Amino acid sequence: MNLKNNLFLGCSLFVILSITAQKRMHKKQDLILICLDTLFVAGSSINLEFEGNTVIKYQMYCANSYGSTLIKPQLQGNRISFQVPNHLSNKSGVLNWSVVGTKEKLFGTLNIVPRESPSSIETYIGPPSIEAGGIDYSMLVIIPTDNLDNPLKQNTVVSIQQQFLASERSNLVFTKNLIAFKYIYSPLKSGRILLSSETVGLNSKEYDVNIMPGIATNFTIYSQRNHTYADGNQITTFTSSIIKDKNNNTISDGNFVYFFITNKIGALLKTSGTTIAGVATAKIIHPDYEEDWSIKAYVLGMAESNTLKVKYKKIVENFKVTFLKNNRKITVGPIKSFMDQLMPDGLQVKISIYKNKKFLNEIIKSSREGFVSFELSQSIYKNGNYDFRISTAKVHKLFQTTALW
């Protein structure tokens, strides 16, 4: 209101001072602008007043940042005025006008500046989560606007508050090119930074940036098992130490850890697990024959573990084989385990059949209650002499020239 009054006063002063001067200056002009103010605050009422020939029907072309329109004149005696519509004078930026209908071109520009006090702070923050360690960063962009949705003028102070663990900081930034912004660098620890901004007494709400742990660093692994026998039945569990990033933050849950196992003959076995609270756990069944395993774990592309050696003791030294029913039924067993107990079900037994040194067939069966039996059918294996090789748990037995009849 105050502003309006001032404006009116200013304009009236101008009127008094300039009417006489202008009349002489622009004799040819059919209209003379009375108020020469060109700086307005957004939202103020702008009335462009002219003096001169009011018989002619003038119009005013008027354009702001968003669009243009025509304004109808209002007549008062020998004065003619154009009232800029609110929705044009509400927006900051250049507003240009031009009177249509004059002989000489009559035009001008007004500068509309945003209001001083903000009514909203638009805040954009991203990325929402960054990696601890001081290298990664997020960005806070702030657009303080007045109540007519105009970005505040250049060099408006915006203070940015930042809290992380025990530290609380406040920084000042200035708006430039409609916005203010600040880089938020990650601290060494993982956690959550809380942010807020304030400009000319207006506070934003609370924003946060998650600080995620960095990538894994090297770690150690351990194994755990019930016994050391290669029984093909018990399970060995591998666990990692608590995997940390380089700043000693426990890495995020769900990191995939692969355990690669190299056995005696150089073949690779693999098992895997994901981390929970930094620890990855993976399991694998015991081998069913004597083994020397070396195990190394990896978080692929990031970190690796030490090499762990694990030995499995032999449990089957020998087994009994009996031939029945014209040697056509071959029974293997009882196969005994480390305490002479019958072998748990599922041990593989293989019989290879040869005739005249020529390989004929191979039959594989799993043990059941310590025994496995093979039946050789007459229709497949004609009467004659055969060689048999029976093997289980890497123990082999050979039976040469055994007659089937």
Added chain:
Amino acid sequence: MVNTNKIIFKSILLLSYLLIIAALLFLISSLYGYFNTGADRSKILHTKIKKTDQYLPKVTWLVDGNLGREMNAQTLSEIESNYLDAWYIKNIAFSTNSKIGVDAYYTESARKNIFNIIQTNKKEKITIERTTLSHNPNIFLFSEDGQLVVLEDKNVVEYKRIFKDNKFILEITEIANYKVILLLEDGFWRIRHLVKESLSEFDKKPKASPPASNIIKGINYYPQATPWNMFGSDFDINIILKDFNLIKTANLNTIRVFVPYKDFGKSKVSEHKLNKLRQVLDAAEKNDLKVIITLFDFYGNYEVLDWTLNHRHVEVIVSAFKNHNAILAWDVKNEPNLDFKSRGRRNVISWLEQIIFLIKSIDKNHAVTIGWSNISSANILKDKVDFVSFHYYEDKAFFEERYTALKKIIQDKPLVLGEFGISSYRGFWKPFGSSEEKQANYYKEMQAVFAKNKIPFISWTLYDFNKIPKEVVGELPWRRNAQEHYGFINKNGKKKKSFKYISKN
């Protein structure tokens, strides 16, 4: 007798049987065909994106780096596309006073500003035809999360034409600088804030570049076999070379050729066509002939929203040949005043004006003109062109008088008679028409006037043509037949009597 009847009967039966089978087969096959169309598997995924060029103002990015996230070409092109669409949709919104599409390119708070103005304009019956001709954006900041861009768009040339109650009020061209904030919402870069920071008036005074030669002795040229389709599939540079040689030996120094807008690919000028035009210019240079290139042949849409597309067309052609030795001048358009009635005089004139300005901004050395169809239009835009060219097909008796009158109006610019001529046709459709003698006499007298007044001339045309496209003179046979016989050389390749007066000696 009975036997013959039997045979006839049998053969009719057989034939009708065959016919029925054929008809049935046809029906079944077309039914089969019908059910097998429209199920093209490649269409399931909508992989084909149909995009037509609608709005192509000149965009020059200032690539000098930016704060925040590093900008990549893909994102920049998405921003450019959405940002220009925002301007395009705004242009449409203001010309139709409808809100359609605005919400896709302006955020909720920003679109209100446009809607408010549109609402008033609709109430007051104000419509604004507008376009922007150039943008010079520069990214200041690209936020680290890739969701916000602050840019400055400098020297945006905006053209506006304002109507109230369907009556023209004013046209205005402004140059403005904007600061813009764009947000990535729902996959669109939408304008959040738009602030016009400064504004200046567009200087519409083009720089003069008068024609290099003032003694134009020329001819409008089309090859005999391909009139109005010079750069089509029957293009043969050897014929053109031979013709140019003939033109040169006939003591002429200039030719005027036509570049069809659509045929050359509209806003995407075809490299292939450009190459043909280059061959023509090279051939002219070889024969020491100068060329006036007439642009926008067969173009008739002068709408403001079509301007940016026209600009891209002009830009390619003019930049390609602005340094070619054969170029004498650019003729913006052939006989645009004939479109005044159908397209609106103002539309056509402002269109011509900005095309002149564009050509001159690209080629600062060659003259620009407009090929007016008659003397009475010749003074339109006379201050903008480098020489005034007009066509004269009226009675030769009044030519000198009318020319002198025009010369009095336009004193500071050279005048060129861009087209003139007479048909030698006499026949079924015009039993009392012209003749070869009349034609020769016409040229003889005209050349005398030219010699006396030192008038540069370009005659119509070298050849009689066999086939005139209906777009040129319409379907009426008496007009078509007359148009076929304007040449100095007849359909059999023999020089007519008028050939003697093809040029002044």
